[in-house]
Amino acid sequence: MWSIDHPFVLWALALALAPLLWHGQRTLPHGWLPAVPPDPASRVLALALRLTGALTVVAAVLALSGLHRQGSAVEHVGTGAHIVITIDRSASMSDGFAGRDAKQGDEPKGQAAARLLEDFVRERPRDLFGMVAFSTAPVHGLSLTADQDAVRAAVRASAAPGVGLTNIAAGLTMALEQFRDKPVTGSRVVLLVSDGAARIDARAQNQIRRLFAENRSALYWIFLRSAGGRGPSDPPDPEKGFDPAPEYFLNEYFLDLGVPYRLYEADTPDALQRAIADVSRLQNLPLRYLETPPREDLGGICLAIALAGSLVLLLARSLEVSAWSR
Amino acid sequence: MRASLRHFAATRGARFWLVAASGACFAAGIADPALHIERTVGTYMLVFDITQSMNTQDAGRAGARTSRLDFAKSLALDALDRMPCGTHAGVSVFVERKTQPLLMPVEACAHRAALADAISHIDWRMAWAADSHLYYGTYSALNDIRTLTPGAALAFFTDGHQAPALHAGRTPAWDGKPGDIAGLLIGVGGDTPEPVPRLGDKGRIEGYWTAEDTAGFASAGAPTQSVADMERAGGDLRNAPQRAAGSDNDHLSRRRDDILEDVAQITGLGTLVAGTPEQLAARLRALPGGHLTDTRFSLRTPLALAGLLALLASLVPRVTLRRLPRLFHFRSS
Numbered sequence: 001m002w003s004i005d006h007p008f009v010l011w012a013l014a015l016a017l018a019p020l021l022w023h024g025q026r027t028l029p030h031g032w033l034p035a036v037p038p039d040p041a042s043r044v045l046a047l048a049l050r051l052t053g054a055l056t057v058v059a060a061v062l063a064l065s066g067l068h069r070q071g072s073a074v075e076h077v078g079t080g081a082h083i084v085i086t087i088d089r090s091a092s093m094s095d096g097f098a099g100r101d102a103k104q105g106d107e108p109k110g111q112a113a114a115r116l117l118e119d120f121v122r123e124r125p126r127d128l129f130g131m132v133a134f135s136t137a138p139v140h141g142l143s144l145t146a147d148q149d150a151v152r153a154a155v156r157a158s159a160a161p162g163v164g165l166t167n168i169a170a171g172l173t174m175a176l177e178q179f180r181d182k183p184v185t186g187s188r189v190v191l192l193v194s195d196g197a198a199r200i201d202a203r204a205q206n207q208i209r210r211l212f213a214e215n216r217s218a219l220y221w222i223f224l225r226s227a228g229g230r231g232p233s234d235p236p237d238p239e240k241g242f243d244p245a246p247e248y249f250l251n252e253y254f255l256d257l258g259v260p261y262r263l264y265e266a267d268t269p270d271a272l273q274r275a276i277a278d279v280s281r282l283q284n285l286p287l288r289y290l291e292t293p294p295r296e297d298l299g300g301i302c303l304a305i306a307l308a309g310s311l312v313l314l315l316a317r318s319l320e321v322s323a324w325s326r
Numbered sequence: 327m328r329a330s331l332r333h334f335a336a337t338r339g340a341r342f343w344l345v346a347a348s349g350a351c352f353a354a355g356i357a358d359p360a361l362h363i364e365r366t367v368g369t370y371m372l373v374f375d376i377t378q379s380m381n382t383q384d385a386g387r388a389g390a391r392t393s394r395l396d397f398a399k400s401l402a403l404d405a406l407d408r409m410p411c412g413t414h415a416g417v418s419v420f421v422e423r424k425t426q427p428l429l430m431p432v433e434a435c436a437h438r439a440a441l442a443d444a445i446s447h448i449d450w451r452m453a454w455a456a457d458s459h460l461y462y463g464t465y466s467a468l469n470d471i472r473t474l475t476p477g478a479a480l481a482f483f484t485d486g487h488q489a490p491a492l493h494a495g496r497t498p499a500w501d502g503k504p505g506d507i508a509g510l511l512i513g514v515g516g517d518t519p520e521p522v523p524r525l526g527d528k529g530r531i532e533g534y535w536t537a538e539d540t541a542g543f544a545s546a547g548a549p550t551q552s553v554a555d556m557e558r559a560g561g562d563l564r565n566a567p568q569r570a571a572g573s574d575n576d577h578l579s580r581r582r583d584d585i586l587e588d589v590a591q592i593t594g595l596g597t598l599v600a601g602t603p604e605q606l607a608a609r610l611r612a613l614p615g616g617h618l619t620d621t622r623f624s625l626r627t628p629l630a631l632a633g634l635l636a637l638l639a640s641l642v643p644r645v646t647l648r649r650l651p652r653l654f655h656f657r658s659s
Contacts, residue, residue, distance in 0.1 A: 024641035136454035150440030164454035310349035
């Protein structure tokens with residue numbers, strides 16, 4: 001497909017009329033023109049020279065307008081996925097992991113998650129990534145995009161100390177909305193990274209269930225266990241009186257969603273890395289993706305035509321006579 | 327041979343040489359030579375105030391008023407478009423006392439789509455709280471830059487509206503060094519107090535904040551006074567509402583240049599009343615800091631233009647040329 005960077009420059013194409021009106025050739029006075037016999041070859045030559053001038057002007061103007069050819073995107077089939085990283089940015093993400101050797105001054109969960117997710121993104125150059133963060137409210141980071149640098153910048157930004165609560169329902173809803181009206185050209189994944197859970201009310205439960213079904217997205221939940229905290233696999237203990245255990249019930253709810261679902265519990269950065277590696281392996285399904293060929297600049301070709309035209313004109317000028325020969 | 331060449335050159339007129347020059351320009355243009363210009367470009371953290379006063383519809387041109395936040399968003403993008411490639415920009419939002427970065431700085435030309443995506447989705451509903459402590463917010467933005475993106479400059483889009491208002495003399499202290507981090511506080515909004523809309527979930531205006539609403543909010547406590555102080559102030563003030571003086575009209579909002587100036591004074595930032603993208607781009611580029619980048623300035627366009635002009639000049643009939651001086655000839659009486 002041909003296109004032009006600066007269409008307004010095309011107005012200068014009117015200048016191509018100049019060589020048709022003005023021949024620019026040396027004229028010599030002659031005593032009596034009617035005495036000169038008609039010379040069709042000269043007339044053809046004169047016209048050809050004018051047209052050459054016009055062509056040269058057109059070529060130069062096209063070069064100025066930034067003419068180029070942009071191939072249409074070509075579809076390839078590779079392996080990969082469309083992944084919306086949905087990351088918890090609540091205040092507790094600045095705390096350390098739960099693991100046995102955990103001590104003060106360890107890498108906060110949020111920073112470890114951001115670091116490992118950044119590597120994850122780097123290792124999957126063909127995937128499309130979206131980014132959603134949530135604390136009390138969901139925060140749109142990036143729509144699904146192939147711009148890896150931007151995705152990594154958004155992941156890095158999520159390492160900053162968080163604020164507020166863990167509103168998982170809002171985060172999931174926003175993440176699933178990312179798939180809306182997008183063609184299903186590969187497997188879809190919501191990669192939920194959080195260190196806590198919250199009760200999701202019945203209305204939100206239904207909405208999220210519907211969105212998962214509509215968008216045919218899988219769910220991976222990487223749960224970062226806090227020191228002293230409990231995880232999704234710990235059922236509530238009736239002995240201890242009232243125990244909401246939101247993580248446990250959220251896991252039960254996810255199991256019941258009817259979409260591919262997997263839970264990873266990570267209580268050390270190493271465990272988190274293993275979980276991410278596992279997601280990476282699982283998501284190597286066929287993926288259709290578009291690749292736009294690089295733009296082909298036609299300015300050089302235009303200038304070559306202009307050069308050829310001006311050389312022809314130069315030849316004509318150099319053959320001009322300065323006086324009538326006897 | 328030499329003599330005949332010299333004769334050839336001498337007998338050719340200006341038109342021959344003009345065509346030759348145009349050919350030379352085209353030939354040089356094909357090779358696409360370029361100048362490499364070193365330019366200083368900056369890295370900017372664009373911080374958007376997303377508190378509810380930013381929803382006030384008093385920004386932009388008269389007749390096409392938009393909310394302060396929408397205005398700030400499009401102003402930021404337009405200004406980025408007017409800055410040289412190599413400029414980096416990151417995106418962050420402010421509510422309550424803190425800023426939350428959404429996107430670390432990325433190059434503004436190659437990643438324009440991502441920047442536009444992140445900026446255009448900024449919404450007051452991202453807020454995790456409703457207060458607006460601008461002093462703390464600015465300190466938080468500067469702190470983010472110090473710890474996360476050293477070397478970046480701050481561009482903070484805000485209306486300066488503090489909610490709740492501060493008591494006189496209770497300005498939050500800052501432990502940084504003024505001017506350590508360069509930046510601008512960009513004031514958006516109008517000069518006259520306007521009601522702040524209450525938006526519903528779908529973004530429709532459902533009403534406006536009233537004086538009664540704002541009077542009910544928590545505020546920083548007034549300084550403790552002794553009985554003697556209270557008597558001097560005229561009566562028992564113990565049960566009087568603890569609101570900062572002059573905050574009766576807190577439900578109305580205008581651009582608070584005085585607050586922005588005060589924050590700027592403390593932190594060494596500059597201030598600017600939001601106007602055109604050109605003005606903002608120029609002010610941002612004038613900030614100290616930044617890094618050198620090599621900008622390739624292609625000479626193909628100037629060469630093609632020169633070739634075209636030389637070619638056209640070679641065509642102008644001699645008659646016209648001879649008449650030209652007459653246009654500039656003044657008859658002497």
